[in-house]
Amino acid sequence: MKDAFGITTIGFDVAVIGAGPAGISCANSLADMGLEVVVLDEQPNPGGQIYKNIEHVSSACLNILGDDYSAGQPLIKKFRHRNPTYYPGASVWQVNSDGHIFYSKDGISKEEAAKFIVVATGAMERPVPFPGWTLPGVMSAGGANNLIKNGGLVPNGRVALAGSGPLLLLEAVHLIDMGVDIKAILETTPAIPNISSLIHLPQALGRMDLLKKGISMLQKIKKAGIPHYKGIRKLSVKGNDRVESVHALKGDDSINVDADMLFVHFGVVPNTSIYRQIGCEHEWNDIQRYWYPQSDKWGRTSLSNVFAAGDGQFVHGAVPAALKGELTALAIAADMKMIDKDERDKQAKSIENQLQNELKPRSFIDALYAPILNLLDVPKETLICRCECITMGQILDVIDEGCVDPNEVKALLRPGMGPCQGKMCGSIISEIISMRTGKKIKEVGSLNIRPPLKNIPLSEIAEIKFLA
């Protein structure tokens, strides 16, 4: 690498972390503008979760997954053609605000460096605890979807689905198309939409095509004759070593479903681990109840050389994620003087228009499927921290004793100290503290995130390959 004076410098212009729609489109645009890019991604192939395995998937699965999935093909094709430096199978475990990155690949940890960092680590399904959620046979709906994309696997037993949000219903439709025996769909979303969502309906009507898609999903579920309950509470699973039955309440009526598998989905939240670890400022979204990194329209975070792109910046979906990646690329290119600010703004205009058009239904959908957590309904013996087996009762006890900081709860009881490092239970602990004490989430705060973000042996850190 050479700088403007022809002096060799260490590292790349830009490091993009994550090879989903945002990371790929950002890297493609940066490469188009002549910048040296390195893309680090945990998976063996580009595509992120949404376009997982899109280069190798069978035509039968491609048919099932439809246009929203195959839309990723041109993006990945261009990425392969552009061919920026790409490290698949690389787990980033520390990012410093000075642009130094540490990652593990094939059991070896190395250092990389870049002037700018784009964190495009996407979103994850919101973990929501309920009795039996650790039993084999309970899986996230996104997990079941990934098994179709990356394993061609289809459930061969009796399936129930529970939770809320459009992705739950989309997964139901995929499973119907694959001939899966769905015994019930249990939605926490009430049958009558909340008033606050209807305020956003007129704007959503601007994208009738997307709304129609949603309506046809509901019609398909209805036509399949699957019992579909709304406004359910107190979800639980019973079974000895694996799922045997699923239970819930609708009003005072109990719902009991014999099933071998339960796929759950409670919406999608930004994966903020890296932003937190670098030290980016965060904001709280009170409708979808999640933290997201503070950023401007280019995705620039509170740290001027660190950008947030895609669903990790705010959950908008795959198509907007790719557009946001392009906006970030323009801002970095302007900072690097590859284009001037007028050119940046000119090119941004059409991207922003497309983004605005894509986001028309978003506020409506976000409000319609606002999470209903009812965490205080969760029985005391239910595991909250799956890794360290910490129960709801243990957590409530320390809260009642006056421990109202999630980091204190962690220090006392160890939730968040297992392999997942609080990725599963961290947000839940803050929610429980908030609900039990009446304090706002913003006051409660969240678990501190420290490196290493991934579990690596000490021997690997000892033998780390630093940049020369």
Place this chain on the structure above:
Amino acid sequence: MFSSYETTKQTVTIILDGKPQRVPAGVSVAAAVLGTGKTHTRTSLISGEPRAPFCMMGVCYECLLEIDSRKDQQSCQVQVKEGMIINRQIRTNGEEK
């Protein structure tokens, strides 16, 4: 709990818990293990209860397996390879099996 949606053309052989198994090429190790009919990938180190892959996207760490002598690998993020030696991390009475 899971079966293949269609007949797989290309396969690789893995050694799972000491037994050779033919699995589709290109799939994740977690998917391959579930596809062989196993219901769980490990037991909890704390409670000993069986655990199975939950998120399939690298977040939950329930899919940890020993892959080619390296323990605690996130098997949903690793692709199967010919001859890969995979052991489920099952403990009984505090002893690893």
